[in-house]
Every structure is written in C-alpha cells, then in structure tokens.
Amino acid sequence: MTDRTRRDLIAAATALATSVTATGAYAAVPTRKAAFPPIVHHVFFWLKRPDSKEDLDKLLAGLRTLAGIDSVRGIHIGVPAQTEQRGVVDGSYSASELLFFDDVAGQNAYQVHPIHKQFVADCEHLWQRVVVYDVKGVVP
Template sequence: MFVHSVYFWLKHPENQEDRDALKAGLNSLKGVQEITTVYIGGPAETRRPVIDHTYDLSLILVFADKAAHDTYQVHPVHQEFVAECSHLWERVQIYDVAA
C-alpha cells in the first residue's frame, strides 16, 4: 500500500469561491483508476501542540503500490488538476507513506 497525503494552504483562505474551486479540483481526481481510496477534508477540531492545523484542505490518496502512484503523477486528470488549480494555493506539503 502507498499513501499520498497532500496539504494545501490557499492564497486567499477567506475566499469561499477559491476554496470551492480547489475542492472541486480535488474531487476530479477521483476519476483516476489507480486510486483505491480518496479522502478530502479540512483540519479536524483537535488542538494539541503537536498537531499542525494551519492548512486549508487536504487530500489523502491510497494506491495499491508505488507504481500505481507513479502512474497517477503523470495521469492527464492529475496534470489538468495542477494546471487549473495551482494558482489557488500558496503552499503545498506532501507526505508519502509506504505501508
């Protein structure tokens, strides 16, 4: 199993249209066949010193293996998402986990 965790900080977090546009873009990724599980959401209401809750939206993707992840990275749907939505975020942080 390969887990791809992506965290987004919006350029304009107060702008609901931008938030909705990014969320729609993230939802478009569900069409990539190599993805086995998709989670999209924002920070949970857990407040402890070790938890970073400064991001605006997150995307958690589960793949069968790294090869499936690598295919996703060059998939046209993913490339279109980046082209259409990258102007919305000021920062993106990714954590990949091999499980």
C-alpha cells in the same frame, strides 16, 4: 478456550483469509478494522487567500476529480477538523487529500495522468504552499 474466544478467533481468521484472497496485492492484518492499500499519498494545501470560500470550493472541486484516476484505490478529501488544539496539531492548512494506491507504480501513474495534470493546471494558482507525504505501510 471459551466459545466466545473460539468464535472471535474463527471470525478473525475468516476475515484475514477473505481479505488476502480478495485483494491478493497485500497482506491484511487480522483486526476488525478495514485494511488499506499500502501506498498513501497525503497532500496538504495552503490557499493564497485562506478566507476565500470561493477559492476553497474550487480547490475541493478540483480534488474530487482525482477520484477518476484508475490507479487511485481510495480517496479522502477534507479540511481541518475542529478538534482540541494541542501543540502537535497543525491546523494551518486549508485542505488535504489522502489517496491510496496498490503500489508505487500506481502512484507514479497518478502523477502523470491527464486528470492530475489538469487539476494542477486548473488549481495551482489558488495555493501558496503544498506539502506532500508519501508513505509505504508496514505490517505491524
């Protein structure tokens, strides 16, 4: 085993041990990439008026409030990226939110949280369609 290989192995083992110790809630995969909480809630929104910058700004502002929910471990809010258009890419939505939770109980708590309910009340008039993907991560 070369010194570089040995150093890489020690670094990976240390990162794994630190991650498991720090999180306790889920096992980390020994990679150089960040580990994410295992429950992902990905929501896509289609605005009634897709060309309205004002409506998009209101929706994005509402989505930002969801970060205030204590069971949300991470949040990513975005709009379609200007990537190469291929047959498998759907860029027809107006905005999306990607939320991370430690467990299903945390995602369930989010659904009934007053901040989430207020977001829906304030913004549901803006969208014509919503699609939700709830995903449970698996260890490779």
